[in-house]
Amino acid sequence: MNAPETIAPKPESGPTYDSPAERYVNRELSWLSFNRRVLAESENARYPLLERLRFLSISASNLDEFTMVRIAGLEGQMQRGIETTGIDGRSPRQQLDAIREQVLAVEDRQQASLETLRDLLRGEGILIADIAELDAEQQAWLETYFTTDILPLITPQAIDPAHPFPFVQNMGMGALFRLKRAKPKLDLMEMVLIPGAAPRFVRVPGEQAVYVAIEKLIVHFAREIFPGFKILGDGLFRMLRDSDIEVEEEAEDLVRYYRTAIQRRRRGRAVLLELDDDCDPQAELLLREEFNVDSAMVVKTGGMLGLRDLKAICREPRPDLKFPPFSPRFPERILEHDGDCFSAIKAKDIVVHHPYESFEVVVDFLRQAATDPNVVSIKQTLYRAGDQSPVIAALIDAAHNGKAVTAVVELKARFDEERNIRWASELERAGVQVIYGFMELKTHAKVSLVVRREEDGYRTYCHFGTGNYHPINAKIYTDLSFFTADPALGRDAGKLFNYVTGYVEPTGVEKIAVSPLDLKTRLFALIDREIAHARAGKPAGIWVKLNSITNMPMIDKLYEASQAGVEIRMVVRGICSLRAGLPGLSENIQVKSIIGRFLEHSRIWCFANGKDLPSRQAEVFITSADAMSRNLDRRVEVLVPITNKTVHDQVLGQVMLANMLDTEQSWELHPNGQYERMRETDGDGGEDAAGFNCHQYFMSNPSLSGRGAALEADAVPRLKLKDQDKA
Structure with a gap:
């Protein structure tokens, strides 16, 4: 890729690109374009069917988070009269108008993809079924299941002057029923919230995999919830709320602040109301009034609400409908050192390419540090660590073994705040020095630093990563883990930790930025x-x-x-x-x-x-x-x-x-x-194999x-x- 010998001047008559819209693409619209590419994988005929369904659920989950954070943020700007423009010069109102149009188009495309996949999966013996299409035996089993496993979890709530409209938490789903009883005469509206403890999809026993959504069971068997009432109408809904957390700089206790903020997030302002097309008109009117949807987006669909939950069906044990299984490799070079990470790293730097190479290398590095009597200290950043974290377990073991362990836990990792607070508490109980970093900055760097006593003095071993210390993500995220015993990088990593833990700005940094x-x-x-x-x-x-x-x-x-x-x-x-x-x-x-x-x-x-x-x-x-x-x-x-x-x-x-x-x-x-x-195309214009x-x-x-x-x-x-x- 040689550069030209001379660079021709830009023609005076050429485009000037003075307008922001000519030079830049709006951030939010570019994100929606990305999610359309994810959704397109659900339409990719080269993929196995359950993998296509998984991409559909990922696309829906992505769109939920975008709505709860990005759309909510723009709406918040409008409500506060903030007119900060996007990179392309659009005002918050202009961005929202364009976003809403595209979101509705994506929602329609997601439902179309689901219908296509339902038909294809049916041909493979997997039904995402309506109750009416099942045989009498299957329906009888579902009725028994509803009575024994779902009905005890349900609390119908009347909506009248004596019973205020119930709170619906973020991503909550429910059904409204319009009821009538002759004696004594009574007309009322009742809400049934879908219990979070129940599975979203119920699998009917049998060789054929038949799944029925729980909300369909609740609507179909509503007579068992409301005996003696005539059901005049019903409607399903789903609610998304503002889920961003703003940090107040004057907060005196960051952990306590975040515990309170997480509770506030569950009760955030309504951002999106999803309704089924057949929603009873009076129920719809009530929902619109109670959720104040003048400032929220309303999506009506003839399909399924909450497509993110389709990932549960992807767990059906049908390997023929999934990608061929892949087992990550463990680097041969570490095995040649009998699994001794320090010996392998001391001999030569190594990079581990996840998920093709096992995340166990990272875990083993910390486990070995925790048990090695020559290791004197461990410093670790933690942004996202997952639910069952072997990294946390290794740090706790290290503290129990007398190592000086410091963990920088980032409380501001969106949607992981609650989990990180829990990990921080467990680490502190074990004797780990827990640091929460800066109030105004997120600590997003991925660094481990291990100091080990060796024959020629202390040696520092470092891990620098492009991804999080999260064992589940490491199975699907492509990331690099770089291990080194380079003394200069060790000194730089030490200064980085001092900056985060003690606000000591690094001077004389040799290699990193x-x-x-x-x-x-x-x-x-x-x-x-x-x-x-x-x-x-x-x-x-x-x-x-x-x-x-x-x-x-x-x-x-x-x-x-x-x-x-x-x-x-x-x-x-x-x-x-x-x-x-x-x-x-x-x-x-x-x-x-x-x-x-x-x-x-x-x-x-x-x-x-x-x-x-x-x-x-x-x-x-x-x-x-x-x-x-x-x-x-x-x-x-x-x-x-x-x-x-x-x-x-x-x-x-x-x-x-x-x-x-x-x-x-x-x-x-x-x-x-x-x-x-x-x-790639062949000479005839066809796809190149x-x-x-x-x-x-x-x-x-x-x-x-x-x-x-x-x-x-x-x-x-x-x-x-x-x-x-x-x-």
């Missing part, structure tokens, strides 16, 4: 160097892999690089406010999004440094930060250089290059902000740094940039 202090500045300097190379006629290029890019200064800097002739290739899974391929602005920028079996989550920057990418001379960095203002300016993040030859080759020549070459799971971003699925699938490549081949001496170098197929054949 930390936001909000200098991470963005470091990236800008590296981009400026590529600009200088391009202007000098040298090869200049940037490869970057991120989850999102929305920061205007970063986008403008990449535009500047493109205009100078720097060739930029980006893999951005989610939100992308940058417009790629605009003549005179970003014609040297290519952007694609990879959506597939695994969730792309690692963040990587690669700079050509005067040579064609990929090359040994390139500078490579991994980071916990996306190119968003919150990551670069309002979070503690870390950028780590990769200098070890084998690890460098793996991250650049294996991980990044495979992402660049992927065609089977990639969507290309066009200048208008729209995405198109990439397809030889397309490249990066997930399949990683599942099939060992990593370079973890392969060990037992595997020859040529055991790992090398990739080429200019054609898609393996070397």
